[in-house]
Amino acid sequence: MKKFILHSVVIVAAMGSINTAHAIGRDTINIVGSSTVYPFATVVAERFGRSSNFKTPKIESTGSGGGLKLFCKGAGANTPDITNASRRIKKSEYDKCQKNGVTSITEVLVGYDGIVIANSKKAIRLNLTRKDLYMALAKIVPGPDGKLIPNPNTTWKDVNAKLPAIKIEVLGPPPTSGTRDAFAELALGGGAKTIPDLKALRGMKASQADEIKAMMTKLGIPLTVYDSMKKKKGKAPKGKKIFKAVVYAVREDGAYIEAGENDNLIVQKLQTNPNALGIFGFSYLEENADKVQGSIIDGIEPSFDTIASGDYPVSRPLYFYIKNAHVGKIPGILEYALAFASKKAMGEDGYLPERGLIPLNSNELLQVQKNIKNLKVLKM
Amino acid sequence: MWSENTVSNMNKQIDSNTDRSTNRNTAVIAASLKKRYAREKRFQWYGRLAVLTGFIFLFLLLADIVSKGTPAFTQSFIKLSINLDPEKLGVDANSTENELRQANYAAVIKRSLRKKFPEVSGRKEKRRLYRLISIGAEYKLRDYIVAHPEDIGKRKEFWLRAHSEADSYLKGQVDKNTPEADRRVKDNQVNWLNQLHKEGLTDTRFNTTFFTAGDSREPELAGIKAALFGSFFTLSVTFLLSFPIGVFAAIYLQEFAPRNRLTDLIEININNLAAVPSIVFGLLGLAVFINFFGLPRSAPLVGGIVLALITLPTIIITSRTAIQAVSPSIREAALAIGASKLQTIFHHVLPVAMPGIFTGAIIGMAQALGESAPLLMIGMVAFIMDVPGSIMDSSTVLPIQVYLWADNPEHGFMEKTSAAIMVLLLFLIIMNALAIYLRKRFELK
Numbered sequence: 045m046k047k048f049i050l051h052s053v054v055i056v057a058a059m060g061s062i063n064t065a066h067a068i069g070r071d072t073i074n075i076v077g078s079s080t081v082y083p084f085a086t087v088v089a090e091r092f093g094r095s096s097n098f099k100t101p102k103i104e105s106t107g108s109g110g111g112l113k114l115f116c117k118g119a120g121a122n123t124p125d126i127t128n129a130s131r132r133i134k135k136s137e138y139d140k141c142q143k144n145g146v147t148s149i150t151e152v153l154v155g156y157d158g159i160v161i162a163n164s165k166k167a168i169r170l171n172l173t174r175k176d177l178y179m180a181l182a183k184i185v186p187g188p189d190g191k192l193i194p195n196p197n198t199t200w201k202d203v204n205a206k207l208p209a210i211k212i213e214v215l216g217p218p219p220t221s222g223t224r225d226a227f228a229e230l231a232l233g234g235g236a237k238t239i240p241d242l243k244a245l246r247g248m249k250a251s252q253a254d255e256i257k258a259m260m261t262k263l264g265i266p267l268t269v270y271d272s273m274k275k276k277k278g279k280a281p282k283g284k285k286i287f288k289a290v291v292y293a294v295r296e297d298g299a300y301i302e303a304g305e306n307d308n309l310i311v312q313k314l315q316t317n318p319n320a321l322g323i324f325g326f327s328y329l330e331e332n333a334d335k336v337q338g339s340i341i342d343g344i345e346p347s348f349d350t351i352a353s354g355d356y357p358v359s360r361p362l363y364f365y366i367k368n369a370h371v372g373k374i375p376g377i378l379e380y381a382l383a384f385a386s387k388k389a390m391g392e393d394g395y396l397p398e399r400g401l402i403p404l405n406s407n408e409l410l411q412v413q414k415n416i417k418n419l420k421v422l423k424m
Numbered sequence: 425m426w427s428e429n430t431v432s433n434m435n436k437q438i439d440s441n442t443d444r445s446t447n448r449n450t451a452v453i454a455a456s457l458k459k460r461y462a463r464e465k466r467f468q469w470y471g472r473l474a475v476l477t478g479f480i481f482l483f484l485l486l487a488d489i490v491s492k493g494t495p496a497f498t499q500s501f502i503k504l505s506i507n508l509d510p511e512k513l514g515v516d517a518n519s520t521e522n523e524l525r526q527a528n529y530a531a532v533i534k535r536s537l538r539k540k541f542p543e544v545s546g547r548k549e550k551r552r553l554y555r556l557i558s559i560g561a562e563y564k565l566r567d568y569i570v571a572h573p574e575d576i577g578k579r580k581e582f583w584l585r586a587h588s589e590a591d592s593y594l595k596g597q598v599d600k601n602t603p604e605a606d607r608r609v610k611d612n613q614v615n616w617l618n619q620l621h622k623e624g625l626t627d628t629r630f631n632t633t634f635f636t637a638g639d640s641r642e643p644e645l646a647g648i649k650a651a652l653f654g655s656f657f658t659l660s661v662t663f664l665l666s667f668p669i670g671v672f673a674a675i676y677l678q679e680f681a682p683r684n685r686l687t688d689l690i691e692i693n694i695n696n697l698a699a700v701p702s703i704v705f706g707l708l709g710l711a712v713f714i715n716f717f718g719l720p721r722s723a724p725l726v727g728g729i730v731l732a733l734i735t736l737p738t739i740i741i742t743s744r745t746a747i748q749a750v751s752p753s754i755r756e757a758a759l760a761i762g763a764s765k766l767q768t769i770f771h772h773v774l775p776v777a778m779p780g781i782f783t784g785a786i787i788g789m790a791q792a793l794g795e796s797a798p799l800l801m802i803g804m805v806a807f808i809m810d811v812p813g814s815i816m817d818s819s820t821v822l823p824i825q826v827y828l829w830a831d832n833p834e835h836g837f838m839e840k841t842s843a844a845i846m847v848l849l850l851f852l853i854i855m856n857a858l859a860i861y862l863r864k865r866f867e868l869k
Contacts, residue, residue, distance in 0.1 A: 072818060083833055086807040087641045093809055094563055095525070102722060102818045104806040122718055165606070306831050331833040334606035400833070
């Protein structure tokens with residue numbers, strides 16, 4: 045027993061000593077961020093690790109917001125070198141980075157991803173507009189008199205007489221997900237823009253305070269929203285801010301079901317419930333083409349070509365961000381980034397488009413490669 | 425209180441009634457007895473039904489996992505004759521090892537496929553043809569050439585790993601009757617594979633890669649070795665921390681601690697701690713070990729410490745029970761012949777209590793092995809291909825590997841997920857069996 049205790053003490057002490065040696069340097073690239081970029085980044089990392097003399101980068105799937113939070117915490121071996129994002133870095137995140145000493149960041153655009161609204165192949169394919177999506181899924185929508193009311197629609201027929209009388213049941217990602225942010229912005233925001241009053245509100249400048257307030261009254265939005273926003277920011281909000289606060293909120297009465305970040309789970313649930321719709325990235329639709337079909341949005345079917353050409357309305361850019369202070373200190377960062385942006389990976393015939401990434405056109409690709417080589421510093 | 429009068433009255437009445445009512449009473453008792461027996465029988469059936477329901481659920485779960493996971497233990501291979509042409513490869517026998525590693529192996533494999541099926545034309549069709557072979561084939565060829573550079577320029581036959589989609593067809597998992605558009609394996613790929621199969625150029629073997637490789641984004645190259653090693657390192661840290669601390673805490677609390685309010689409070693809190701959701705410990709690990717002490721993210725060291733906190737209450741509680749169960753006669757005998765309290769505990773009480781303590785420790789370890797929620801918080805949910813070599817290397821663990829694979833879009837990962845669950849269950853069964861064995865074996869003494 046005594047011997048055993050002694051052994052464990054020695055081993056625990058030895059573990060501690062390895063730590064101090066480790067904290068000085070790190071030879072593996074640490075990557076965090078979006079779960080949408082994760083399937084692409086991991087493929088690049090694996091090929092990079094197998095074909096170069098560098099170690100395979102470690103990639104954590106934390107979500108875009110979570111990744112940027114870790115990334116902007118500071119510079120040093122204990123912080124990530126690269127973060128993936130399925131949306132652009134926000135000004136507030138950029139400011140936080142600057143404040144914490146992460147002053148030099150390079151932005152790399154890697155391609156596009158379409159967000160699909162799919163249902164089971166057993167059901168009929170829906171032909172939706174972005175306005176339908178807004179009217180079906182937003183928390184508050186314009187009522188018959190134009191004033192905003194809690195969403196009263198229970199079936200798709202309530203939303204649009206042309207649609208079938210099926211209960212609205214949509215499985216989608218939770219608020220921490222970049223997919224959810226992008227869906228709210230592109231589908232809900234896009235749909236709300238077709239309603240004249242909301243569009244007018246969106247276009248108003250901060251200086252037009254009276255007009256914003258008048259429009260808010262017309263729409264039935266309590267003016268306290270304006271005041272609390274003004275108080276929080278310390279300055280008059282733009283019409284766009286009010287628009288976002290009102291339109292991007294997803295309904296919470298059970299019609300929209302948060303299904304977690306696992307897109308395979310959503311696909312499985314769609315199979316068992318032909319009435320339900322699911323929201324996920326295009327790569328999952330491609331991989332499960334035998335089970336689910338993507339709804340047509342604004343007359344356009346989600347496909348590789350329509351997303352690449354920008355015709356499909358619900359698509360968004362994917363990025364990763366490099367912490368320039370780590371380049372040269374952690375081996376392989378630049379090489380990894382160039383491997384990601386190489387023609388072999390990101391080109392039209394590359395191995396990433398084969399996995400469902402919508403590639404950049406050749407001019408964009410050249411520009412991206414140039415940005416990486418020069419470590420072009422992001423300014424916001 | 426009954427007065428004596430009433431009691432004697434009652435007795436009299438019973439006496440006078442006895443003869444007349446004996447027969448009737450027997451009938452009543454017999455009837456109620458029958459009812460009571462029926463009740464017992466019914467209860468037994470309820471019990472059997474409950475056990476049966478439990479078993480059916482367990483069986484369905486296991487059957488589902490086993491039926492889905494078994495194909496992952498085999499892998500299809502395709503035999504190709506490859507011309508190791510120095511021109512196509514871009515290297516020759518005199519090239520350095522680094523140059524050999526960067527040679528264009530895809531080109532020679534693609535050419536060999538085109539030679540095999542000369543009728544294939546058009547970009548789209550060719551791409552489908554190339555998709556029959558896994559990218560792993562390139563790595564295999566590379567390793568072969570690096571080891572045998574003298575073979576450059578020769579024609580050699582290789583068994584190359586099939587792509588996971590071709591693999592699923594060769595294993596008979598693809599239904600040919602579904603329309604082509606709804607299948608991952610297209611009609612022409614089916615024809616090519618059928619032809620290869622007819623010529624005896626396909627083979628299904630045991631998938632050793634599953635046990636010798638780390639994670640991969642290609643289902644046919646993915647293995648659980650990195651996760652297994654990660655689990656091993658993590659559990660080692662957990663055991664080395666929680667076992668000694670837990671046992672010492674138990675000995676002190678049971679044998680030395682004064683019985684007062686403070687001890688009671690500690691006792692209650694240990695019991696409460698055992699019921700705290702594990703994710704809370706993950707948050708603690710993130711805040712204290714990573715953010716405050718600056719230990720690296722994703723390391724088995726941090727994971728092990730967090731899991732040790734989770735298993736500590738289990739070990740303390742079971743150890744205390746085991747120590748308490750040691751017969752006082754052993755203690756008293758030792759004290760009587762002049763042993764000190766410490767000697768009594770270490771020489772006499774602990775050896776007898778050890779099987780119980782070990783059982784608790786193993787059950788705690790099994791619990792830690794299956795734990796994933798707290799590890800989410802400390803960055804062990806990550807794509808890690810390299811097998812970790814120490815407790816400071818980034819790594820993941822078995823349950824998290826299951827979680828990661830379940831989330832991958834590629835179809836081939838479905839069977840890998842189930843296979844990884846099977847391995848995890850196997851370890852859990854082994855650990856629990858060991859706990860039972862230790863208990864049985866040492867109890868006899």
